[in-house]
Amino acid sequence: MTRPLRADAQANHDRLLEVAASAFAREGTNASLKAIAAEAGVGIGTLYRRFPAREDLVEAVYRSETERLSLAAGRLLEEQEPREALRSWMEQFVDYMLTKQGMSDALPVILATRDGLRAHSREVLEEAVSHLVTAGRQAGDLRGDLDPSDVLMAVGGITLIAGHEGQRELASRLIDLLFEGLVPLTPGS
Incomplete structure (x- = not known):
C-alpha cells in the first residue's frame, strides 16, 4: 500500500505535473526535465525520485489531466447552468x-x-x-435524444481538426457550431 505524501511533497508533486503538462503541450515530451523541475521550484533529484523515467512523468501527467477534466464536470455544474457548464467543459x-x-x-x-x-x-x-448532458436534459437546455458518447466523440473530432491546423480559436468556433446542434429546436424536445 502506498503511503500518502506529506503536504509539502504533495504540493511539489502537483506542481511538477502542472508544469510538465504545460511544457509537454508547448514542446512535446522531449521538453527538458531539468527546466520542468526548475520551473516547478524543485531540484531535478525530486523529479527523478517521483518519476524515475520520462514515461512515468508522461503517464502521471496524462492521468492527472484526465482526472482534472473529469472532476471539472461537477464543479462546473455547481457554478453554472447545465448548458453553460457543458460548453465550458468542452473548452476544457x-x-x-x-x-x-x-x-x-x-x-x-x-x-x-x-x-x-x-x-x-x-x-x-x-x-x-x-x-x-443529463443535467442539461433535465433542465430542458439540451436535446433529450443526445448520446453522451456522441458528444464526446464530436468534441474530440473538433480538437483533432483544430490541433492539426494549429488553431485553438478554430476549436472554439467549431464547438459553437456543434453546440447549436445540442440545443432543442423547441423547448422540451
Whole structure:
C-alpha cells in the first residue's frame, strides 16, 4: 500500500505535473526535465525520485489531466447552468486534448503497455460528459435524444481538426457550431 505524501511533497508533486503538462503541450515530451523541475521550484533529484523515467512523468501527467477534466464536470455544474457548464467543459476538453497532442510521441506506447489506462480514461470522461448532458436534459437546455458518447466523440473530432491546423480559436468556433446542434429546436424536445 502506498503511503500518502506529506503536504509539502504533495504540493511539489502537483506542481511538477502542472508544469510538465504545460511544457509537454508547448514542446512535446522531449521538453527538458531539468527546466520542468526548475520551473516547478524543485531540484531535478525530486523529479527523478517521483518519476524515475520520462514515461512515468508522461503517464502521471496524462492521468492527472484526465482526472482534472473529469472532476471539472461537477464543479462546473455547481457554478453554472447545465448548458453553460457543458460548453465550458468542452473548452476544457480541447485544452486537455492539446496537452495530449504534445505527448503524442510517447503516449501511444504508454497507453498500449499500461493495463487499463486507456479504458479507464475513456470511462471517466464518458461519465463526466454524461453527467453534464443529463443535467442539461433535465433542465430542458439540451436535446433529450443526445448520446453522451456522441458528444464526446464530436468534441474530440473538433480538437483533432483544430490541433492539426494549429488553431485553438478554430476549436472554439467549431464547438459553437456543434453546440447549436445540442440545443432543442423547441423547448422540451
